Amino acid sequence: MIRVLVTDDEPLIRAGIRMILTSxxxxxxxxEAANGREAIELxxxxxxxxxxxxxxxxxxxGLAAQAELRRAVPEARVLILTTFGERENVLRALGExxxxxxxxxxxxxxxIRAVRAAAAGDAYLSPGATRHVVDSLSSGRAAARGEEARRRVAGLxxxxxxxxxxxxxGLSNADAGARIHMSEATVKTYxxxxxxxxGCENRVQAALLARDAGL
Incomplete structure (x- = not known):
């Protein structure tokens, strides 16, 4: 059983998340916690x-709490859940x-998929957040990175x-599978x-490499 702590200062939001997850x-x-300090204690x-x-x-x-949780409870995996998808927040959350x-x-x-992925030790970004990070970072990359990326991708x-x-x-495994008529499990294997x-640690690194390679 995956044990989850829900942290949000709005009781209705917490109740909604609880209802979804416990299904x-x-x-x-x-x-449940109403702020980052409570989250660390709980x-x-x-x-x-x-x-x-x-x-x-x-x-x-949440971002300050995440940094403290990494020190205080290193075995717990942290998922940032928010309405604020700015590049800085996404990059800081992943960087820490x-x-x-x-x-x-x-x-x-x-x-539910994100919680399961986190519990399994995988990194998870919503498709919208993935596209945002990839677009933001790729725009500043030099042409030389493209050549290196194409060399690495050539082995696929x-x-x-x-x-x-x-x-x-930024597609999920399920959406990617639907696009190319492949099961979600098969996409996950790929x-x-x-x-x-x-040699990528997670999907975001692979997505950046895809963009650099011109895919």
């Missing part, structure tokens, strides 16, 4: 696997070791390059193989 048989919301007390953090909260915001960034307008199924099969291109668009071949 999954393998997820249990063990505690994460320590409840041995949680995943912490959902809003960004804008009183006492301590967050397991992912999910926008509050995401579908309920995506929230045609099918793997096709899947990589869809990662560059993604794992692509990450290994390219």
């Amino acid at each position: 999954a048989d393998d997820i249990d919301v063990v505690a 994460a320590r007390a409840h041995a949680v696997d995943v912490v959902l953090l809003d960004i804008q909260m009183p006492v301590m915001d 070791g967050g397991a992912g960034f999910l926008l509050k307008d995401s579908a309920p199924a995506e929230l 099969t045609a099918r793997e390059r096709e899947v990589l291109a869809l990662l560059g668009e 993604v794992s193989r692509i990450l290994a071949k390219l």
